[in-house]
Amino acid sequence: MTRVQLIGVGKQYPGRGKASDPIVAVDDVSIDVASGEIHAVIGYSGAGKSTLLRLVNGLERATSGTILVGDDEITALPERALRGVRERIGMIFQQFNLFHSRTVAKNVEYPLVVAGVPAEERRARVAELLDFVGLGDRAGAYVEQLSGGQKQRVGIARALATNPGVILADEATSALDPETSQEVLALLRRINQELGVTILLITHEMDVVRELAHRVTVMDGGRAVEQGGVFEVFSSPKTETTRRFVSTALPTEPNPEHLAELRERHRGTLVTLTLKDGGVDQPVVFQTLADRGVGVSIIHGGITDVGGRSFGRLTLELIGNDLQVEHAVAALGQQAELEVLR
Numbered sequence: 001m002t003r004v005q006l007i008g009v010g011k012q013y014p015g016r017g018k019a020s021d022p023i024v025a026v027d028d029v030s031i032d033v034a035s036g037e038i039h040a041v042i043g044y045s046g047a048g049k050s051t052l053l054r055l056v057n058g059l060e061r062a063t064s065g066t067i068l069v070g071d072d073e074i075t076a077l078p079e080r081a082l083r084g085v086r087e088r089i090g091m092i093f094q095q096f097n098l099f100h101s102r103t104v105a106k107n108v109e110y111p112l113v114v115a116g117v118p119a120e121e122r123r124a125r126v127a128e129l130l131d132f133v134g135l136g137d138r139a140g141a142y143v144e145q146l147s148g149g150q151k152q153r154v155g156i157a158r159a160l161a162t163n164p165g166v167i168l169a170d171e172a173t174s175a176l177d178p179e180t181s182q183e184v185l186a187l188l189r190r191i192n193q194e195l196g197v198t199i200l201l202i203t204h205e206m207d208v209v210r211e212l213a214h215r216v217t218v219m220d221g222g223r224a225v226e227q228g229g230v231f232e233v234f235s236s237p238k239t240e241t242t243r244r245f246v247s248t249a250l251p252t253e254p255n256p257e258h259l260a261e262l263r264e265r266h267r268g269t270l271v272t273l274t275l276k277d278g279g280v281d282q283p284v285v286f287q288t289l290a291d292r293g294v295g296v297s298i299i300h301g302g303i304t305d306v307g308g309r310s311f312g313r314l315t316l317e318l319i320g321n322d323l324q325v326e327h328a329v330a331a332l333g334q335q336a337e338l339e340v341l342r
């Protein structure tokens, strides 16, 4: 069980020209990843995510701040000591980073060889790891014979070889098709739940955060601009960056063009209702409308899972006379977030 703490971490690179300002890749970022938590860092390209991950495993040195992985203070350790620490930090990469000329088993065995584990123990451990990731029958295959999803499972088995307390995942599913991504996400979830491994992942895919993570940090321009539980951050985004990300993973209001089309087909009053876990239930909403003699059809939106809780945004057509609809809108507005689409 490993906690990962970043306290006021910064990384600057020298500017390109002689007199140019330094490039601030990471700027005063603090993240506390509890032991056994899955924490996602999300941001657009250039936000500083990859740099942040390289600082955590000590591949690059922070220019300010403190990083702790378990009891190891990464920012204070000399390079020699970091090599030992990296056995306790597994890494997974977008492009898998496997040895193509070696077999699956040899790839998984590699970190054990580096760690000086005796041959017999290595063989047993590799077999166990390949079984765990569902590749028990592919030990002798060469990497180039595998599908992308299988390659990532080899990468995960390799990352787990030395029993790390934490896994750092760099866009682990970004190179995979949606179905294969789901399999890899399910495997990461198992690793977290069954082995208690802490996971710090970086991604630009909001669906990965929505489905896998417990907590999230949103990065923009090197800074952590928003942080919290996935449901809380998704359901009430506070910054424009987060709002833009969230709109890619949650049901939305219809955009202006779509709204115009919907109006052609639906002549009643159109409203968008936001339903959050812990708030009003759908049956209550429909009863409220029925009580006021208002008919309803759902014309856009849906309900989805966010961090294991439900979140919905439904655009409804309300059908009734003006007074009935007015009363229904007032009543619904008391129960849930409601926007009348003009």
Ligand SMILES: Nc1ncnc2c1ncn2[C@@H]1O[C@H](COP(=O)(O)OP(=O)(O)OP(=O)(O)O)[C@@H](O)[C@H]1O
Residues within 6 Å of the ligand: 013, 014, 023, 024, 025, 043, 044, 045, 046, 047, 048, 049, 050, 051, 052
């Ligand atoms: N070795 C380096 N030397 C100089 N500048 C760098 C270096 N590595 C990263 N940067 C700069 O730091 C900033 C953050 O880059 P970083 O790769 O960490 O972002 P990112 O969010 O991971 O984006 P991407 O998903 O595209 O990799 C960028 O402006 C980048 O150009």
